[in-house]
Amino acid sequence: MKLKKLKRKLKSHAAKELLRGRLSMDEFRKVFSVANNDAALAELNRKLPAVRYGSTAGAWANFWDWFVANWPDILNLILTLAPLFLEEHYEEDQ
Numbered sequence: 682m683k684l685k686k687l688k689r690k691l692k693s694h695a696a697k698e699l700l701r702g703r704l705s706m707d708e709f710r711k712v713f714s715v716a717n718n719d720a721a722l723a724e725l726n727r728k729l730p731a732v733r734y735g736s737t738a739g740a741w742a743n744f745w746d747w748f749v750a751n752w753p754d755i756l757n758l759i760l761t762l763a764p765l766f767l768e769e770h771y772e773e774d775q
C-alpha cells in the first residue's frame with residue numbers, strides 16, 4: 682500500500698475508534714505519531730501483509746487462504762456427507 686494511503690487510513694480509523702470509545706487518547710496520539718513519522722510508517726507498511734483485492738488472482742489467493750484455514754471443518758463436512766452420496770439406492774417396486 683502506498684504510504685500516503687496508509688497514513689490516511691491510520692488517521693481515519695484511529696479517529697473512528699476514538700469516537701467509539703475503543704481507543705484511549707494516549708493510544709490515539711501514538712497512532713498519529715506513527716502516521717506522521719515517515720520511517721515508522723514505512724516500517725509498518727513493510728510488516729503489514731499485502732491485501733489482495735480487486736483482481737482475480739487476489740480473489741483466488743484470498744479464497745485459498747480461507748480454504749487452508751478452514752480445512753479441518755471442510756474435511757469434517759465432506760466425511761459427514763460422503764456416506765449419503767455413496768449409499769446405493771434400491772427401488773421399492775422390485
